[in-house]
Amino acid sequence: MRWSESCIPTLKENPREAEIPSHILMLRAGLIKKLTSGVYSFLPLGLRVLRKVEKIIREEMNKTGAQEVLMPILHPIDIYKESGRIATFGPELFKLSDSNERLFALGPTHEEVITMIARDDMRSYRDLPQCLYQVLTKFRDEIRPRYGVIRAREFIMKDAYSFHANEESLDVTYRKMGDAYRRIIERCELDYRVVEAESGYIGGNESHEFMVLADNGEDKILSCECGYSVNLEKAVVEIIEKNTKKPDAGEIIEVNTPDVTTVEEVAKFLGVDRKEIVKTLLYRVGKRDIAVLVPGDREVNETKLVNLYEGEEIRFLEADEIKELTGGPQGFSGPVGLPGGVKIIADNLIGNFSEMIIGANKADTHFKSAVAGRDFEIDSFENLALAREGDKCPQCGKSLFVTNGIEVGHIFKLGTKYSKSMNAGFLDTDGKSKHFIMGCYGFGVSRMVAAVIEQNYDKSGIIWPRELSPFDIIILPVNSQDSEMIKIAERFTKELEEKGMEVLLDDRDLSPGVKFKDSELIGIPLRLTIGKKLKEGKVELFHRSTFEVDEIPLEEATGKIMESFTIKR
Numbered sequence: 261m262r263w264s265e266s267c268i269p270t271l272k273e274n275p276r277e278a279e280i281p282s283h284i285l286m287l288r289a290g291l292i293k294k295l296t297s298g299v300y301s302f303l304p305l306g307l308r309v310l311r312k313v314e315k316i317i318r319e320e321m322n323k324t325g326a327q328e329v330l331m332p333i334l335h336p337i338d339i340y341k342e343s344g345r346i347a348t349f350g351p352e353l354f355k356l357s358d359s360n361e362r363l364f365a366l367g368p369t370h371e372e373v374i375t376m377i378a379r380d381d382m383r384s385y386r387d388l389p390q391c392l393y394q395v396l397t398k399f400r401d402e403i404r405p406r407y408g409v410i411r412a413r414e415f416i417m418k419d420a421y422s423f424h425a426n427e428e429s430l431d432v433t434y435r436k437m438g439d440a441y442r443r444i445i446e447r448c449e450l451d452y453r454v455v456e457a458e459s460g461y462i463g464g465n466e467s468h469e470f471m472v473l474a475d476n477g478e479d480k481i482l483s484c485e486c487g488y489s490v491n492l493e494k495a496v497v498e499i500i501e502k503n504t505k506k507p508d509a510g511e512i513i514e515v516n517t518p519d520v521t522t523v524e525e526v527a528k529f530l531g532v533d534r535k536e537i538v539k540t541l542l543y544r545v546g547k548r549d550i551a552v553l554v555p556g557d558r559e560v561n562e563t564k565l566v567n568l569y570e571g572e573e574i575r576f577l578e579a580d581e582i583k584e585l586t587g588g589p590q591g592f593s594g595p596v597g598l599p600g601g602v603k604i605i606a607d608n609l610i611g612n613f614s615e616m617i618i619g620a621n622k623a624d625t626h627f628k629s630a631v632a633g634r635d636f637e638i639d640s641f642e643n644l645a646l647a648r649e650g651d652k653c654p655q656c657g658k659s660l661f662v663t664n665g666i667e668v669g670h671i672f673k674l675g676t677k678y679s680k681s682m683n684a685g686f687l688d689t690d691g692k693s694k695h696f697i698m699g700c701y702g703f704g705v706s707r708m709v710a711a712v713i714e715q716n717y718d719k720s721g722i723i724w725p726r727e728l729s730p731f732d733i734i735i736l737p738v739n740s741q742d743s744e745m746i747k748i749a750e751r752f753t754k755e756l757e758e759k760g761m762e763v764l765l766d767d768r769d770l771s772p773g774v775k776f777k778d779s780e781l782i783g784i785p786l787r788l789t790i791g792k793k794l795k796e797g798k799v800e801l802f803h804r805s806t807f808e809v810d811e812i813p814l815e816e817a818t819g820k821i822m823e824s825f826t827i828k829r
């Protein structure tokens with residue numbers, strides 16, 4: 261392909277709207293173009309990469325025996341009412357109405373649609389198992405679209421769904437899908453982790469995320485030397501030592517703590533460690549109020565709290581609501597003397613406190629030596645504290661460390677979540693009607709392009725892995741006015757294309773400096789430079805990843821290029 265006839269609008273400057281390398285480079289290399297917030301066009305160069313990612317995904321999906329389908333983007337809203345997901349999905353579901361005022365949604369994923377297909381067309385155990393997949397544009401009304409195609413409102417995803425007669429059959433497909441995802445990421449030459457994850461709004465019993473490691477990744481992964489990895493949101497803080505200390509026989513003591521509201525301030529004022537204080541956080545869940553207790557040095561894992569009250573709206577109480585409920589100002593809340601209807605939920609770590617320092621629901625006042633079960637009652641214990649670096653590995657006990665990642669794949673064991681709510685089943689061997697056991701498996705295709713760049717760039721631009729590069733080689737005649745150079749460049753283009761290589765010929769009438777910079781920016785692994793060495797009968801083969809240059813006699817060039825091409829493959 262000739263660059264002079266292509267739409268590859270490279271930019272010299274970093275666009276102001278972009279914050280992270282992949283977003284900056286996708287715009288600068290002319291891969292994508294923004295239409296509006298979180299909505300992008302893929303230009304020719306970007307589309308070539310996207311198609312290569314799709315090709316790898318299709319090949320690996322087909323190897324597992326999954327069958328490709330294509331489902332609609334436009335969904336009647338009723339199907340989300342049927343599954344109950346309209347509540348859990350909330351405002352992120354894109355809604356629109358037709359001219360008859362019937363409500364529709366733009367598909368965020370396709371559990372409902374595929375379950376309807378299975379309900380009608382998989383009637384017997386003999387029809388099972390089946391796994392169907394598609395590669396399709398998806399929609400999510402992100403509150404804060406950012407990082408280009410990483411968190412977009414319109415994006416391309418591969419989603420697969422499997423239907424089974426029993427758990428064992430689901431286990432087999434779940435494993436196969438996980439293996440396929442590993443191969444996809446390995447073919448893209450990326451460093452990654454498979455981590456235990458929360459199922460979130462998709463729901464279900466077990467799920468794993470495939471995280472491409474990247475400094476700018478939005479997801480936090482806790483890992484251990486032993487190989488254990490978990491999403492920070494999913495991680496459970498291990499209780500290392502059981503507290504055997506008996507509480508002091510003394511009574512609960514009221515202490516004056518003027519103008520200290522934060523845990524740090526209270527700890528400093530009382531001369532104790534933050535760990536000895538218990539934070540009380542007040543939330544409104546639906547129409548009732550709850551108090552959540554966590555150790556003073558821990559934060560609440562909001563994801564776990566949301567999952568605990570699945571489908572209900574949760575928010576912090578406002579200062580005036582706190583005053584009304586507890587009688588005290590914000591910053592001095594505690595579990596003693598709360599109205600009867602307020603459930604007190606404690607993190608499991610609270611079970612380790614024989615006595616605690618808590619807010620007294622009164623201005624400038626805390627309690628010391630408060631004892632659960634004596635001074636107040638805890639209604640239930642849950643895992644609600646957010647894990648952090650330095651926490652102990654549940655497998656080996658060593659310290660966990662945090663790495664950032666970009667989630668490119670997520671697989672779920674859904675069980676009967678959708679088949680039950682949508683009443684989809686089959687006749688089993690015993691002649692009884694049963695609900696399908698389901699799995700679902702998502703892979704972010706457009707996001708993967710960005711994830712690849714996050715791991716493969718330098719100050720000059722992108723460095724594409726061999727299998728994803730938009731072209732195999734760029735041929736660069738230094739002077740487009742020099743007919744001899746152009747003739748040789750065109751000869752190489754033809755010859756290499758005939759040998760099956762994808763060639764970009766930079767025949768633009770621009771300064772050599774601009775052309776070199778552009779070729780490094782768009783990151784094609786090999787560059788054949790036809791320049792002043794031509795007088796000596798030589799051309800230069802430049803390797804993008806190492807910046808190494810081989811001078812090669814003209815007649816040996818094709819052979820040498822094919823060698824570099826095949827070795828790297």
Ligand SMILES: [Zn+2]
Pocket residue numbers: 484485486487488653654655656657658
């Ligand atoms: Zn470990």
